[in-house]
Amino acid sequence: MDKIPILRMGAFLLVTIQVDLYDRLALNLETDLVNMVHKTGARGVLIDISAVSIVDSFMGRILGNIASMTRVLDAETVVVGMQPAVAITLIELGLSLSGVYTALDVERGMALLQTKLGSDDELTDDDADYTE
């Protein structure tokens, strides 16, 4: 069975989707990612879809699910590199992926995750200050 590789980069996981996903592959990715987030305690997930030419409602639902599931595990998901034609089609289809963070490329996605984590850390620092 084909598998989409998940790379670990510090506190983040990086997934680059290079092939057209059929349903089973996409569902496997969902399970693998959630397991991986749980196992590694990753704080962020980057899904690079710049090589994906089609995102239909099923794929869109998987992306949304991954974001919600990782959020429960205290990790944010950022989808990066969506092609213009894919974005236009998704909007026309009525799917705006409202619960998912997006970024232009992996680098910016990484920066976005860092700021999200950064503000989180500050908050815990503040808490610490108050308890002292």
Place this chain on the structure above:
Amino acid sequence: MTNSVAQFLKKNKALLLDTWIQKQLASDTLRDDLMTNDELRLQSEELVDLLVKSVNDNNIEQTESASFDELFELLSAISMSRARQGFSPRETGLYIFSLKEAIFELLQQDLSSDPLLLFKTSLKFNRLLDSFGVVTFETFIKGREEVIFRQTEEISDISTPVIQVWDGILALPIIGTLDSARTQVVMESLLQKIVDTGSGIAILDISGVPAVDSLVAQHLIKTVSATRLMGADCIISGIRPEIAQTVVHLGIDLSNIITKASLASALKHAFSMNRLTVKRAESEKKVL
């Protein structure tokens, strides 16, 4: 007289062409600026040739007959090229109607001894040439429509300039009505430019949009959502007071979209999002 029409045409072919050309040259609708007289003669000759070849007593009253296909094709081609060259409908129409006049003139000379036959034959030619006129007119309009179609495409191509106003900031001034076809073009060029320049912020300026109804608003929201899917932020600027009023009256929800009254304030907002500040350079006097 079994084939009087065909005979008449064959006999008078040269004369018909001459009479017709003369009529065209004498007419004040002659456009020798668009077409030389030689070209006109050549075109007319081709048409008369085909007319003489195709028309006979059997088919003259059946304008739908397949034997006229070639003739109609030529007529369409002539009419189409005239539409593109910029002839007026009147000029194009008179081109065919002057042929009718020429035929009538010759018929009159030929059949002056038999008024009844003259009348009958004239009537037949009249019907045939009227159908020529209709074909000419139809294709003329089609030709013009094609010109309009091409121009519309050109306009929509040039009317969506995406400008990079700053490193990482794009602006797109929309001028004119935003219909769904236009929205497609706007979205495509904006999103492509976002990818090409790696810009994180896009400003959509609608000061040039005459009115915003719920459909236009929907198109704007779509564009903003698509930009967001790509991972960029979109600001809508140039919202005039009357647009703000209609938007609220129509119950359109723009609360999820960053909106600014002017392009300048949108740019300022974009700067602050990118943590940029614009400062007046300190004057020399102050430094001293």
Place this chain on the structure above:
Amino acid sequence: MMLITLSKDSIAITREQDVVPLRNRVKEVAVKIGMGLVNQTKLITAASELVRNMLRYAGTGTVLIEVVSRGRETGVRLTFSDKGPGIADISLAMQDGYSTGKSLGLGLPGTRRLVNDFSIQSAVGQGTTVTILKWKNG
């Protein structure tokens, strides 16, 4: 004006793995007639939605891929036919947000927005036929 079919091709859909080859075949045809990238993407996404519906509700079916022309326009027409359970209330199925299966319920109405022509015929117990058409410049 008359719709003329310029070429025809039929693909049988029996399992989930047939979705990707179908998309590729549709893409090939769309590229051949010179369809722009955005319209291609819309057409292929629409095909993907419909073939998924077919697999989910009927299990198997066939897709007819045609290149058609009308006047100066050229386009791709896809016909999805299955012998599945059929749809009892088509107008209900065409409403945004309605779904019987476990999807987002964007299937049919969303798909309709992606193409120029959309028609659906269905009889309960006999099957469903969905036809979509996307013009090259539509």
